[in-house]
Amino acid sequence: DAMVIQNPRYQVTQFGKPVTLSCSQTLNHNVMYWYQQKSSQAPKLLFHYYDKDFNNEADTPDNFQSRRPNTSFCFLDIRSPGLGDAAMYLCATSRPTGGKTEAFFGQGTRLTVV
Amino acid sequence: GESVGLHLPTLSVQEGDNSIINCAYSNSASDYFIWYKQESGKGPQFIIDIRSNMDKRQGQRVTVLLNKTVKHLSLQIAATQPGDSAVYFCAENIGGSEKLVFGKGMKLTVNP
Incomplete structure (x- = not known):
């Protein structure tokens, strides 16, 4: 069974539409x-949550925001997508031990x- | 052979050969390292990890070597199979944090 589930698998959005x-x-x-992750490149960390503490990477554009309402769910909001934001977005989890x-x-x- | 250009570096091997994939990491404070395998259209999958207090760790058909002096990791795959064809990334965890940062990656192609 999938343990980290991302929805949808494919998303098409209009330029500038959240x-x-x-x-x-x-x-x-x-x-x-x-x-x-853009084509033929390594995944680039945008931000992460440690419990409710949000940690933004210094070079993550303001256009990218995130919410974590509870332990199980996390959302990535792109406020005004540009053509350059077309990419694969990967979610990951960990329990540092x-x-x-x-x-x-x-x-x-x-x-x-588009 | 290996090529580097605008795209991911690529390593092509024959089935049954041993493969070596290299990675340079950047932060001397990194103390935990993971190799991930990523197949087309999928998320990265864990292969093997190593802590900075070790210089070698073996798994099934895979071995990771760590050289902290030159900040270098390698992944050795024995008896490479067509199913090993994928992109391989190393990732480093900076000590004292939960951040996991990926290296550049290499595409492995196994020819039958």
Whole structure:
């Protein structure tokens, strides 16, 4: 059974129209991450939550926001998507234990901006 | 052979050969490292990990080597199979934080 679930798998949005991507987990992990991955590139960390504490990466554009209403769910909001925001968005979770932070990934949401 | 250009570096091997995938990491404070395998259209999958107090760790058909002096990781895959064809990323966890940062990645193609 999938433990990190991202919906939808594919999302098409219009240029400038707000869009929300969803992630849920059944692992009860306290850390949730959002990564952006463009074609032929490594996943780039946008931000992460440690419980309710939000940690933004310095180079994440203001256009990207996140919400974590409870342990199980985390959302990525793109306020005004541009063509350059078309990418795969990956959600991951972890429970740092004993110096190890193994992250479990969802299957991703591929965002197309038209 | 290996090529580097505008796209991901690529390593092509014959089925049954051993493969070595390399990664340079950036932060000397990183103390935990993971190799992930990513197949087309899917999320990264855990392969093997290593802590900074080790220099070698073996799994099933895979071995990770860590050289902290030069900040270098490698993943060795024995008897490579077509199902090993994927993109491989190393990721580093910076000590004292829960951040996990990915390296550049390499595409492995296994020819039958």
